[in-house]
Amino acid sequence: MTDYPQERKDEIKDKIINEYLGSYESIMKTALCIREDWFYPDSVEIVVKHDEGSYQGDSMALLKRWKEYYIANWGWGSCSGCDALEASSENPDSLIELVLDYQSSLSPKLETKMEVLEYISKERQNVFDKELLDNFESEVRKYFESQTTLKETGSNIGKGEKE
Numbered sequence: 001m002t003d004y005p006q007e008r009k010d011e012i013k014d015k016i017i018n019e020y021l022g023s024y025e026s027i028m029k030t031a032l033c034i035r036e037d038w039f040y041p042d043s044v045e046i047v048v049k050h051d052e053g054s055y056q057g058d059s060m061a062l063l064k065r066w067k068e069y070y071i072a073n074w075g076w077g078s079c080s081g082c083d084a085l086e087a088s089s090e091n092p093d094s095l096i097e098l099v100l101d102y103q104s105s106l107s108p109k110l111e112t113k114m115e116v117l118e119y120i121s122k123e124r125q126n127v128f129d130k131e132l133l134d135n136f137e138s139e140v141r142k143y144f145e146s147q148t149t150l151k152e153t154g155s156n157i158g159k160g161e162k163e
């Protein structure tokens with residue numbers, strides 16, 4: 001391993017924190033990459049995201065990497081007293097800890113539309129905010145319908161998708 005000067009190490013750490021840990025979405029993508037032992041958070045796409053609340057609330061997202069799906073959920077607030085990201089933003093070690101903690105809020109790998117919808121259905125027993133889950137499920141269904149339509153019209157041909 002290359003022995004970089006401390007100044008360079010600090011620069012790299014700052015870049016990672018600023019580029020990859022600046023939002024809950026990027027924290028979830030990074031947490032998933034760490035858990036699954038992938039290297040680039042940019043390889044994960046958030047294809048559906050639903051938020052409920054105003055100053056405080058909850059979010060759910062459907063993440064996609066190639067043909068694999070994962071579901072994430074998290075809460076947030078408007079100040080450092082009620083928002084974990086804001087409370088951790090001044091302390092790089094806290095941000096790293098936050099990423100590691102959020103790994104547990106990610107679903108296992110889901111490979112099909114049916115697995116995604118079954119997982120959402122099972123989550124009804126665990127989720128406090130049923131309205132959030134209902135709205136998220138509706139958006140996920142719309143996403144999958146739009147993907148079916150794209151494949152039927154051939155819109156993805158030449159973009160890595162097969163007929």
